[in-house]
Amino acid sequence: MQVQETGGSDHWNRVKKSLKAELGDDVFSSWFARVDLEEHAEGTVRLSVPTRFLKQWIQSHYNERLIGLWQRECENVHRIELTVRGAIRPRQPQSTSQKPKLVSPSASKPALSDGRSDIGVDANRVTAAQAATAAVGRGESAAESARDVLQGASLDPKYTFETFVEGDSNMLAVAAARQIASGGSVTFNPLFLHASVGLGKTHLMQAVAAKVRTSGRKVLYLTAEHFMYRFVSALKAQSALAFKDTLRTIDLLLIDDMQFLHGKQVQQEFCHTLNSLIDGARQVIVAADRAPSELDSLDDRVRSRLSGGLVVGIHEPDFALRRNILSSRVALAQANYPNFAVPEEVLDYIARHVASSGRDLEGALNRLIAHNQLTNQPITQDMAELTLRDLVRSSEPRRVKIEDIQRIVSKHYNVTKADLLSARRTRTIVRPRQIAMYLAKVMTPRSLPEIGRRFGNRDHTTVLHAVRKVEELARADYALAQEIELLKRMLDA
Numbered sequence: 001m002q003v004q005e006t007g008g009s010d011h012w013n014r015v016k017k018s019l020k021a022e023l024g025d026d027v028f029s030s031w032f033a034r035v036d037l038e039e040h041a042e043g044t045v046r047l048s049v050p051t052r053f054l055k056q057w058i059q060s061h062y063n064e065r066l067i068g069l070w071q072r073e074c075e076n077v078h079r080i081e082l083t084v085r086g087a088i089r090p091r092q093p094q095s096t097s098q099k100p101k102l103v104s105p106s107a108s109k110p111a112l113s114d115g116r117s118d119i120g121v122d123a124n125r126v127t128a129a130q131a132a133t134a135a136v137g138r139g140e141s142a143a144e145s146a147r148d149v150l151q152g153a154s155l156d157p158k159y160t161f162e163t164f165v166e167g168d169s170n171m172l173a174v175a176a177a178r179q180i181a182s183g184g185s186v187t188f189n190p191l192f193l194h195a196s197v198g199l200g201k202t203h204l205m206q207a208v209a210a211k212v213r214t215s216g217r218k219v220l221y222l223t224a225e226h227f228m229y230r231f232v233s234a235l236k237a238q239s240a241l242a243f244k245d246t247l248r249t250i251d252l253l254l255i256d257d258m259q260f261l262h263g264k265q266v267q268q269e270f271c272h273t274l275n276s277l278i279d280g281a282r283q284v285i286v287a288a289d290r291a292p293s294e295l296d297s298l299d300d301r302v303r304s305r306l307s308g309g310l311v312v313g314i315h316e317p318d319f320a321l322r323r324n325i326l327s328s329r330v331a332l333a334q335a336n337y338p339n340f341a342v343p344e345e346v347l348d349y350i351a352r353h354v355a356s357s358g359r360d361l362e363g364a365l366n367r368l369i370a371h372n373q374l375t376n377q378p379i380t381q382d383m384a385e386l387t388l389r390d391l392v393r394s395s396e397p398r399r400v401k402i403e404d405i406q407r408i409v410s411k412h413y414n415v416t417k418a419d420l421l422s423a424r425r426t427r428t429i430v431r432p433r434q435i436a437m438y439l440a441k442v443m444t445p446r447s448l449p450e451i452g453r454r455f456g457n458r459d460h461t462t463v464l465h466a467v468r469k470v471e472e473l474a475r476a477d478y479a480l481a482q483e484i485e486l487l488k489r490m491l492d493a
């Protein structure tokens, strides 16, 4: 970053402080938290942002305000220039003595961000690439990098087939995983597992990896982020060939959190690896939070190759499976805490009320264990209800109101509620209005005609058009998709 005029970053800090005071924390962090000052020279302030969408939005909504605030700092500022940040420039300088951190399976769930760079590596997820740069900066040789490739992420010893509980919702996934682990001939390749968070994808993949490893075959388990890190690292160290060769000697490659694989070049490399492993009858398992057809950020070729094997969804566990997961966890806990006991009615209560995922069930149980160990109180129904009340409440769907949607959307996009309900057709109002109608459709039980009525007496076909339009735009525009996720999270909070 070049900040040429003296004190440029002090000015920028003060401008940001004023913006935050004027716009409030939410709006400020939506639009300005990822804006960096690049240069301030000869009356022009150059700012960089991670996406084109953000650039356009700030230009059309905040240009004047930014100039005004800068002029309070330096009278001669007459122009704000916005650029989209390129490639994988680190946002903060990294210490070269810092070791690149292995992405541990449980720590590899990055927050959503729309900070993609030109090659598509997400700015928030660039940490891996930054670490790669640091690794290269330390002078690691091509051979060292290539050897490192085989290390992968460490496996959690708890994730085995023995600790994985089977039920109707995961039966097919377990059967496929077991078949691969048994080392028979490759019949479906790749195996693609998809499920929403906490339903056991990582557990199952690592169970396969651990089992196959015991037979002496070469196994590599990586998160998609980790794959990107390895690849960028190899490119920088000019050891890409060694990297590719090493990858192609793997007997079983497992890539977790595929939804985070970004970047054209990285995806191309992944596709080559996939092709050569599959052609060589070596097994690949991939997991993601959605089916390949819904992984919009993926290149068509990668998507089609991923769909070409066996695609299996793991669904939300039913009551019986939730109850069995809890019983199995209690049995495991008793190995460490022999006196730990949970009445059947409490297990039923957790299974009934903490509905969503294995992770939530574990969290609930861990909380009871902690309470029991710290207070020496036995676990009873009353104690469980009190200790878990926030988990139970948060697992019940929150009622979102159309007024809340209109309030949050108008604040977020800096338009008035009257604009949203008006007949005005300027683009800066039409898009937020369509987004608000879309959110009303997906986040409330209201019908299309009722939503139309609440948005200035519009016809239900207008609402339907808005819903389709937003879905179509969000499919094509990753930044917009994330923008909508952000709004949903604000409404859910």
Ligand SMILES: Nc1ncnc2c1ncn2[C@@H]1O[C@H](COP(=O)(O)OP(=O)(O)OP(=O)(O)O)[C@@H](O)[C@H]1O
Pocket: 109, 163, 164, 165, 166, 170, 195, 196, 197, 198, 199, 200, 201, 202, 203, 204, 289, 325, 357, 358, 359, 360, 362
């Ligand atoms: N069927 C199951 N049997 C036993 N444990 C389970 C089961 N399903 C989930 N779990 C447990 O729930 C926790 C979350 O599972 P896991 O990390 O494998 O989910 P995931 O689908 O990979 O989620 P994410 O998409 O967030 O990565 C783990 O501790 C796992 O052991």
